[in-house]
Amino acid sequence: MKSHYRICPVCEAGCGLEVSVDGTEVVRIRGNTNDHFSEGHLCPKGVALADLHTDPRRIRKPQIRANGETLEVSSDAAFAEAGRRLAAVRARYGNDVVANYVGNSTAHNVGLSMGLGTFARGAATRNLYTASSVDQLPKQLAAELMFGNDMALAVPDIEHTDCLLILRANPAVSNGSLWMVPKFREKVRAMRARGGALVVVDPRRTETARLADEHVSIRPGAMPGCSRHLSICSRSQGERCRPRIARTARRR
Numbered sequence: 228m229k230s231h232y233r234i235c236p237v238c239e240a241g242c243g244l245e246v247s248v249d250g251t252e253v254v255r256i257r258g259n260t261n262d263h264f265s266e267g268h269l270c271p272k273g274v275a276l277a278d279l280h281t282d283p284r285r286i287r288k289p290q291i292r293a294n295g296e297t298l299e300v301s302s303d304a305a306f307a308e309a310g311r312r313l314a315a316v317r318a319r320y321g322n323d324v325v326a327n328y329v330g331n332s333t334a335h336n337v338g339l340s341m342g343l344g345t346f347a348r349g350a351a352t353r354n355l356y357t358a359s360s361v362d363q364l365p366k367q368l369a370a371e372l373m374f375g376n377d378m379a380l381a382v383p384d385i386e387h388t389d390c391l392l393i394l395r396a397n398p399a400v401s402n403g404s405l406w407m408v409p410k411f412r413e414k415v416r417a418m419r420a421r422g423g424a425l426v427v428v429d430p431r432r433t434e435t436a437r438l439a440d441e442h443v444s445i446r447p448g449a450m451p452g453c454s455r456h457l458s459i460c461s462r463s464q465g466e467r468c469r470p471r472i473a474r475t476a477r478r479r
C-alpha cells in the first residue's frame with residue numbers, strides 16, 4: 228500500500244489529505260497529521276472523496292447529447308461540438324448570452340484556473356459568476372479598498388487573539404471559508420485555555436454559537452443595523468458604549 232499526500236479541493240480550508248492506495252484502488256483517505264495548516268483535520272466531505280472517486284455515476288469520458296441520446300465521444304469531438312454550439316448561440320444572441328460560472332473545485336485546480344482566463348477572454352462576455360459572487364465579494368471589495376488588492380484578505384489571528392467576535396458566520400461548520408481555519412473547534416478551545424473568549428452574534432444558535440462564551444441572538448434581519456451600531460459605538464463613544472464583546476473579555 229502506498230500513500231499520496233494531496234490537498235482536498237472541495238473548499239478553501241485546503242486540508243491535507245493522506246490517500247492510501249493499493250494499485251489503482253483508494254483504500255483509505257484520512258487527514259495528514261504532518262500538514263502544518265490542517266494538522267490532520269478532515270470534514271466528512273474530505274473523507275467522502277474516495278466514494279466520489281469510485282461512484283459509478285461519475286462521468287469519466289466526454290459526452291454529447293444527440294437525438295435524445297447521450298453518447299460518449301473523444302475530447303476533440305466534445306470540444307468541437309461545444310465550440311460549434313456556443314458559436315451559434317453567440318452569433319444569434321450576442322456575446323453576453325454566455326455566462327461563466329467558476330466553482331470552488333475549478334478555483335482550486337491549477338490547470339482549470341489557468342485555462343479559465345483564456346476561456347473568459349475568448350467568450351468576451353461580461354457575465355462572470357463564481358462561488359465568490361454569493362458569499363465573499365463584499366470582503367474582496369473591502370480588501371481592494373483597504374489594501375489595493377482584492378485577494379489581500381485579512382483573517383482573524385485566532386492563535387494570538389484574546390477575544391473573538393463573530394458576526395453571523397458559522398466557521399465550526401464552514402471552516403471559515405475565506406478565513407481557511409481547519410480545526411476551528413480546537414483553536415477556540417486553545418484560545419479559551421489562554422483566557423480568551425468567543426462571542427457570536429447570530430439569530431440562530433449555530434454550531435459556532437454553541438461553542439461561544441456568549442451568544443447574542445439578535446432578530447433575523449437585524450445584522451446590518453447591529454454592524455452599524457458596533458461601528459459607530461467603537462468609533463465615537465468609546466468606553467461608554469463598548470459592545471458586549473469587550474464586556475465579556477473584561478469579565479474573564
Ligand code: SF4
Pocket residue numbers: 235236237238239240241242268269270271272273274401402409
Ligand atoms: S474542510 Fe472538508 S471540504 Fe474543506 S478542505 Fe477540509 S476536508 Fe475538504
